[in-house]
Amino acid sequence: MKLFAILGDPVSHSRSPLMHNSVFKNLHVDACYTRVHLKDGSKLKETFFNLGLSGANVTVPHKEAAFNACDEVRGFAKKIGVVNTLINENGKLIGYNTDADGFMYAIASFFNIKNILIIGAGGTAKALANKFAEENLHVEVLNRSKGRLTYFKELGITTHTWENIQTKKYDLVVNTTSAGLSDNEYPAPLEILEPLISTCKFCADAIYGKVTPFLQLAKRYEKISKDGADMLLGQGVLANALFIENQFSHDVIKKNMEKSFLL
Ligand code: NDP
Numbered sequence: 022m023k024l025f026a027i028l029g030d031p032v033s034h035s036r037s038p039l040m041h042n043s044v045f046k047n048l049h050v051d052a053c054y055t056r057v058h059l060k061d062g063s064k065l066k067e068t069f070f071n072l073g074l075s076g077a078n079v080t081v082p083h084k085e086a087a088f089n090a091c092d093e094v095r096g097f098a099k100k101i102g103v104v105n106t107l108i109n110e111n112g113k114l115i116g117y118n119t120d121a122d123g124f125m126y127a128i129a130s131f132f133n134i135k136n137i138l139i140i141g142a143g144g145t146a147k148a149l150a151n152k153f154a155e156e157n158l159h160v161e162v163l164n165r166s167k168g169r170l171t172y173f174k175e176l177g178i179t180t181h182t183w184e185n186i187q188t189k190k191y192d193l194v195v196n197t198t199s200a201g202l203s204d205n206e207y208p209a210p211l212e213i214l215e216p217l218i219s220t221c222k223f224c225a226d227a228i229y230g231k232v233t234p235f236l237q238l239a240k241r242y243e244k245i246s247k248d249g250a251d252m253l254l255g256q257g258v259l260a261n262a263l264f265i266e267n268q269f270s271h272d273v274i275k276k277n278m279e280k281s282f283l284l
Contacts, residue, residue: 027079043281062086091116123256141197142169201233
């Protein structure tokens with residue numbers, strides 16, 4: 022039996038085990054998916070091989086450590102330096118990123134999006150900003166602190182801090198911060214957020230499983246909005262296809278993964 026896991030800190034509330042095990046069980050794949058609470062990102066590779074894993078997902082705060090731990094990084098992950106999916110390929114650790122495509126899947130029903138503001142400047146923001154730029158969408162980034170904005174400036178992306186943002190109309194505002202994940206915080210002060218949200222068309226949050234203060238505000242202004250559940254599903258389908266070496270189509274994986282959302 023092949024063993025897969027999600028590695029992160031925290032991981033106790035992750036839905037990934039339910040999602041992947043639902044696919045394995047329904048499609049009779051001889052595999053099992055568990056969760057591993059990993060505090061020290063520098064132990065990622067050692068932990069992966071000591072547990073005899075065939076593959077894994079990586080979550081906060083180890084996605085950049087995962088990139089550094091890989092023997093080879095493929096595709097989009099190489100461009101952004103952020104890995105969320107690991108595969109054991111003949112004893113070598115191979116890294117991929119499925120988050121950005123997962124997010125594009127999630128917002129497929131949003132229309133006429135040309136102009137996007139990402140709030141946050143961590144691994145998820147990097148993945149989304151690069152993906153939006155690849156799709157020729159105009160993207161800007163707002164972050165609480167300055168340090169992490171350097172990466173985006175070097176890509177030619179307009180960046181803002183709470184101190185210097187000017188109100189402007191965006192089609193889509195995305196929260197990629199962890200504000201609201203285990204607290205009740207807004208990702209930016211209300212006097213900044215309210216004009217941004219009241220004038221935008223759509224809002225999306227990467228956080229799933231709860232209505233964050235950011236999403237509550239979007240609902241107050243009657244915006245079409247989404248939490249991170251569809252992004253989770255989208256990235257999970259792509260990761261699972263890598264785990265089972267494309268034995269089944271994305272549609273079949275998705276149908277069987279969705280069943281876990283009913284549990
Ligand atoms: P990182 O740790 O890389 O980045 C976190 C970002 O959040 C930083 O920009 C940080 O700002 C900002 N931040 C943290 N706390 C606050 C706060 N209280 N107020 C304002 N800004 C804050 O995280 P990731 O990018 O890996 O993940 C971000 C979120 O996205 C997590 O909640 C994660 O669960 C979710 N996620 C969901 C996925 C899904 O499938 N639905 C997939 C991937 C991620 P600063 O630089 O100032 O510290």
